[in-house]
Amino acid sequence: MGKVLMKGNEVLAEAAVHADCRYYFGYPITPQSELVAYMARRLPEVGGLFLQAESEIAAINMVYGAASTGVRVMTSSSSPGFSLKQEGISYLVGSELPAVIVNIVRGGPGLGNIQPAQSDYFQVTKGGGHGDYHIPVLAPSTLQEIVDLTMDAFDIADKYRSPVIIMGDGMLGQMMEPVEFKEKVESKQFDKSWATTGTRGDGGPKIITSLELDADSLEKRNTLLQKKFAEMKEQEVRYETYCTEDADYIIVAYGTVARIAMNAINKARETGLKIGLIRPISLWPFPEKPFEExxxxxxxxxxxxxxxGQMIEDVRLAVNGHAPVDFYGRTGGVVPTQEEIYEKIITVAGGLKYEHENGI
Amino acid sequence: MSMKTVFERTTGLTEKPTHYCPGCTHGLIHRLVGEVLEEMDILEDTIGVAAVGCSVLSYEYFNCDMTQAAHGRAPAVATGIKRVLPNRFIFTYQGDGDLASIGISEIIHAAARGEKITVIFVNNAIYGMTGGQMAPTSLIGQKTATTPDGRNASVQGLPIRVSEMLATLDGSAYIERVSTHDVPHILKAKKAIRKAFETQKQGLGLSLVEVLSTCPTNWGLDPHESLDWVRDAMIPVYPLGVYKNEAGGN
Known part of the structure; x- marks a missing residue:
């Protein structure tokens, strides 16, 4: 299969179809509405089902219902809508149900705007809902990576019986790039004997619940969940490094910002400054190894x-006091430019002082 | 002398003793649902959705696959299940705090979409599990933990009649309000529940049985007085009857 030119939101939808996702429940919100519309058209073609819910709350609970039957299911939203899904996400974790949830992040807080942002980092990586939990969060930076990570996200969800979040920014959802959908070699088989599909032929009743009224029982359940999170931390860390071997300074950036930063790094290297990049791909579990190295x-x-300044907290934890951690960020849907990042590099690494009226 | 069996435990329920208060009618409503599932021989093809409130543990009592939903979201969860498994029987079992308050949006839209699910809606005009607070279905003048002087229409608004409201939606196919205050009404309630599942079988749309129920603990009445209160206070506000019957017949 050759390359096709597509929009990010549609790429994500098609990748889900390639990952055998046949059920989608969602609610329109900019800047990810193309994803919803694509699923509405595409899923019936492959014998699947698209349903527009009355709210994000209903959508995530429809996902919960579909997930309880063991099928691959997805929903997507953008920041304000993603906030509404938090209740259901906590229940998915508590009931150990697999699902893929997409957040195409826009400017906040509140209604904010519809421009690209990464200001939901805390929410997706620290557990936006109630209770002690973590969810694997994947942050693609190219449209091809959207394809690869979306396919993987469904496998990770099934492997751990856990929701998985794909976090993109509005720019990634709206941009167009050529991508290739590789046919899956072989579908991995996952145990779905827990699914509530009726008891015919499989013995006694099965129950899907997150309720444990007894404190000791709930603590035991939490201990098991924590074991699962620890395994995720071992197995699901993803990152990319660029020019870090000889670097004096390292930029840490993810998503589209990493691409812009890479251009700034190239420009800095032309002037002799040794700058590198660590690009976390899994935002949780956060890659600690490239910092330790x-x-x-x-x-x-x-x-x-x-x-x-949200990811910077995880960067500081990973650096653990061994080196200073500086920051450059733009908010409200403003995208940092290559020049701004370059100037920041010069300020920090080149010993020069630049004034940035808009910088933080 | 041989004994004739005149009553047996339904296979529609597990053998776990329920946690319900003395005089609460949840247990018998469970039994009616269990008997209907057994008699229709659909237990193995049924998935129930438990709600939040006193009936949250209903997943331990119904002898079929069960999924527990967040507060009020059972119709959305049931929608997700039914859309994946259109040939299974899906029911929700929800109280009035769950369905008529926090989950009013989910039930309205499930009905509007004509989801082919059955809703057992237990209305006892109060929040039970959380300790007797006002529900949207609480009667005017009813004293609750959050209306200590009685529900005042000018402050807390007026009761919601769920059956009447949902019957106005084209997607609802069978809606009946029944009561549990005496044996004839209990038998009638069972027929309504049967009819609701038959409606689902025919794929006609959403079926809902509103069952007027008791809460002696939070009403501050004994079990017998509670049954009288259903008859004398609740039924005048919540008239019994069939509000929608797309299948026709009785």
Whole structure:
């Protein structure tokens, strides 16, 4: 299969179809509405089902219902709508149900705007709903990576019986790039004997619930969940590094910001500055290894984000005091430019002082 | 001398003793649902959705696959299940706090979409599990933990008549309000529940049975007085009867 030119939101939808997702429940919200519309047209073609819910709350609970039958199911939204899904996401974790949830992040807080942002980092990585939990979060930076990570997201969800979040920013959802959908070699088989599909032929009643009234029982359940999260931390870390081997300073950025940062790094290297990049692909579990490998020899890190500084907290934890961590971010849907990031590099690494009226 | 069996435990329920208060009619409504599932021989093809409230543990009592939903969201969860498994029987079992308050949006839209699910809606005009607070279905003048001087229409608004409201939606196919205050009405309630599942079998749309029920603990009445209160206070506000019957017949 050759390459096709598509919009990010549609790429994500088609990748889900390629991952055998046949059920989608969602509610329109900009800037991810193309994903909803694509699923409405595409799923019936492959014998699946698209249903527009009355709200994001209903949509995530329809996902919960469909997931309880063991099928691959997805929903998507953008920041304000994603907030509404938090209740259902906590229940999915508590009841150990697999599902893929997409957040194409836009500017906030409140209604904010519809421009690209990364200001939901805390919400997706620290557990936006109630209770002690973590969810694997994948953050693609190219449209081809959307394809690959979406396919993987469904496998991770089934493997751990857990929701998985794909976090993109509005720019990634709206941009067009050529992508290739590789046919799946072989579908992995996952145990679905827990699914509530009726008891015919499989013995006694099965129950899907997150309720444990007895404190000791609930603690035991939490201990099992924590074991699962620990396994995810072992198995599901993903990142990419660029020019870190000889780097004096390392930029940390994810999603589309990482692409812009890479251009700034190339420009800096032309002037002789040794700058590298760590690009977390899994935002949770956060990649600690590339920091452990570099933190004793670099002069510092710069976290660059489309937020007022959220990922920087995880960067600081990973650096653990071994080197200074600087920050550059834009908020409200403003995308940092290559020039701004370059100037930040010069300020930090080149010893020069630049004034940035709009920078933070 | 041989004994004739005149009554047996339904296979529609597990053998676990329920946690319900003395005089609460949840247990017998469970039994009616269990008997209908057994008599229709659909237990193995049924998935129930438990709600939040006193009936949250109903998943331990119904002898079929069960999924527990967040507060008020049972119709959305049931929608997700039914859309994946159109040939299974899906029911929700929800109280009035769950369905008529926090979940009013989910039930209205499930009905509007004509979801082919059956809703057992237990209305006892109060929040039970959380300790007797006002529900949208509480009667005017009814004293609850959050209306200590009685529900005042000018402050807390007026009761919602769910059956009448949902019957106005074209997607609802069978809607009946029944009561549990005496044996003839209990038998009638069972017929309504049967009819609701038959409606689902025919794929006609959403079926809902509103069952007027008791809450002696939070009403501050004994079990007998509670049954009288259903008859004398609730039924005048919530008239019994069939509000929608797309299948026709009795």
């Amino acid at each position: 570099t933190r004793k020899r670099v002069k510092g890190y710069i976290s660059v984000e489309m937020s007022a």
